[in-house]
Amino acid sequence: MMHVLPYLVAAYIFLTGCYGLATSRNLIHAIGCLAVCQSSTYVLLLAVGYQDGATAPVFSDLRPGSRPVVDPVVQALTLTDIVVGATVTALLLALVLQIAKRHGTVDPDELRELRG
Amino acid sequence: MNRLRLVLLAVGGTGLAALLVAACLGLPGFGGRSHPYGARAVHASLTRHTANTIASVNFDQRAYDTLGEMSILFAAVLGCVVLLRQARDEHRAQPQPAEVARPVRRYALIVLPVALVTGLYVVAHGQLSPGGGFQGGVVAATALHLLYLGADYRALERVRPLAVFETSDALAVSTYLVLGAAGVLAGTSFLANTLLPYGTFNTLSSGGTVPLLNAAVGMEVASAVVVLLANFLDQAVEIEEEHGS
Numbered sequence: 406m407m408h409v410l411p412y413l414v415a416a417y418i419f420l421t422g423c424y425g426l427a428t429s430r431n432l433i434h435a436i437g438c439l440a441v442c443q444s445s446t447y448v449l450l451l452a453v454g455y456q457d458g459a460t461a462p463v464f465s466d467l468r469p470g471s472r473p474v475v476d477p478v479v480q481a482l483t484l485t486d487i488v489v490g491a492t493v494t495a496l497l498l499a500l501v502l503q504i505a506k507r508h509g510t511v512d513p514d515e516l517r518e519l520r521g
Numbered sequence: 522m523n524r525l526r527l528v529l530l531a532v533g534g535t536g537l538a539a540l541l542v543a544a545c546l547g548l549p550g551f552g553g554r555s556h557p558y559g560a561r562a563v564h565a566s567l568t569r570h571t572a573n574t575i576a577s578v579n580f581d582q583r584a585y586d587t588l589g590e591m592s593i594l595f596a597a598v599l600g601c602v603v604l605l606r607q608a609r610d611e612h613r614a615q616p617q618p619a620e621v622a623r624p625v626r627r628y629a630l631i632v633l634p635v636a637l638v639t640g641l642y643v644v645a646h647g648q649l650s651p652g653g654g655f656q657g658g659v660v661a662a663t664a665l666h667l668l669y670l671g672a673d674y675r676a677l678e679r680v681r682p683l684a685v686f687e688t689s690d691a692l693a694v695s696t697y698l699v700l701g702a703a704g705v706l707a708g709t710s711f712l713a714n715t716l717l718p719y720g721t722f723n724t725l726s727s728g729g730t731v732p733l734l735n736a737a738v739g740m741e742v743a744s745a746v747v748v749l750l751a752n753f754l755d756q757a758v759e760i761e762e763e764h765g766s
Contacts (some may be wrong), residue, residue, distance in 0.1 A: 408550035410748070416541035420534060454559065457552035462563055462574035463615070465649045465723050469567050476559030477574035481583060482544045485590050488655055488742075492597035495749050499604040502756060504606075 411452035432501045432511040438495060443490045447483050454479035497507035570719040571728035576648045580734040584712040587734070588697060595694050598745045602687075605752040607760050616674040616758045629671025636664035641677055644739035648728040655736045658742025666750060674758050683751055686744040693741035698731055 422442030429435040454476030460467065462474040505511050549555065566577035581588050624743060640661025647653030669677040701712040709715045720727035 407545075407554070409675070412545035412548055412553050413542065413579045416538065416545060420538055423534065423537070424530065428528065429619050440656070449567050452551055453548070454556065456554060456556060457763075461651065462559070462566075463572060463649075464567065464574070465572040469563075473554075474563060474574070475558070476556040477562050477578050478558045481575050481578035484579065484655060485586065488590055489593055492594050495603075496600050498753070499601040502753075503604055506762075510542055 411455070412449065415445045415449035415452060418442075418448060421450055430512050430514065432504065432513060433498070435513070436497045436501065439497070442488060443486065443493075446486055450479040450483045451484065558741065567722075569714060569729060569731075570722045571731050572649045573647065573653070573724045575651070576653050576731055576735060577728065579653065580731045580738075581646075581714040581729070584701070584714070584734060587738065588712065591694055591738060594741065594745050595690065598748055601749055601752055605756055607755075610763050611760050612680065612763055613759050614761045618673045618675065621671065621673070626671045629667045629760060633664055633667040633671065636667065637661055640664055640743070642734060645725065645732075647735040647739070648731045649723060649725070652739030653743050654740075658739040659746055661739070662743040662746035662750070667748060669754070674754070678756075681747055681751065683748065686747045690736065690741055690744035690748060693737050693744065697734060697741070698736040698744075700730055700737065704730075 419442055422438045422445065423441075425438030425441060426435055429438055455474055456475050459473040460474045462477040462480070467474075502512060504516065508516060510516060562578050562582060563574050565582055566574040569581060571577035571578060572582065640657045640659075643652035643657030643660055644654055645657075647657065665681055666677065668680060700716075704713045704716055705711050707716055714729040714731065717729045717733075719729050726732065
């Protein structure tokens with residue numbers, strides 16, 4: 406069980422975010438849900454790179470070869486993931502700000518009615 | 522309508538959950554010993570004298586992807602600036618100075634220089650210790666905004682002339698491109714880390730072009746975060762709708 410649990414946690418977080426996105430009544434809440442979906446990918450990536458008993462892949466205070474290290478590639482991918490997530494969140498929040506100003510609502514259902 | 526949506530969500534969600542669980546069971550076990558990409562990345566990083574393997578992956582082995590990442594950040598900032606500009610039916614109000622509780626003012630002003638230096642330290646030591654341009658840039662940029670907490674919005678506006686930060690954002694992206702193109706001119710390939718000597722392992726100047734690319738990214742992220750926050754804060758503090766128009 407333990408050898409798949411972290412992957413299942415990632416899947417659970419992703420599905421929770423999807424549920425929030427689909428039932429959201431507020432666009433800012435929906436952006437939060439999207440961030441939850443995205444955070445599941447951090448869990449998945451870091452879980453893929455983990456190795457039992459290994460330490461961080463930084464050799465400033467570690468003699469190379471003395472200990473196993475976790476996979477640095479997925480850690481770098483996670484960093485990329487976080488940066489992209491932050492920019493997407495910023496852009497979406499800016500869009501919501503304009504929607505709220507122009508239409509006076511941030512409820513996606515009311516917005517659909519406005520469009521007719 | 523809403524019931525239909527929930528039923529659809531339940532069916533789709535269950536199907537997706539089943540597929541995800543099946544996929545999880547097919548993955549290599551958590552904590553396993555076999556990490557072929559990781560082992561090769563660590564080896565490449567050590568041969569190029571970069572102590573922080575993640576910095577080596579980001580700014581050497583996958584430097585081209587980091588260029589894309591920077592472009593995403595740059596484009597997102599551009600998008601936010603366009604979306605959050607002052608509209609025709611809005612005007613700019615002068616922000617009013619407000620009373621700040623004395624302990625808040627004191628601690629904000631004490632922490633500000635510490636946070637700023639920490640941010641710059643994290644950028645400068647990106648090739649040695651955990652951190653780098655992305656993390657340090659965010660720390661340095663948010664440090665400036667302690668002035669908004671400790672003093673007021675006008676004080677913050679005085680220390681961050683927006684035009685300067687917008688220019689430095691663009692300059693940092695160009696610096697990254699120029700460093701990449703320098704590799705082409707030197708006869709190797711775009712963003713190849715063969716331009717500079719690799720230096721002594723675990724010193725500030727080690728890693729070839731990694732510290733330079735790191736600094737460019739740090740500058741870009743710091744400027745981008747300042748510009749982003751400035752646009753959002755302007756909306757909250759300065760820009761108001763015209764009444765009676």
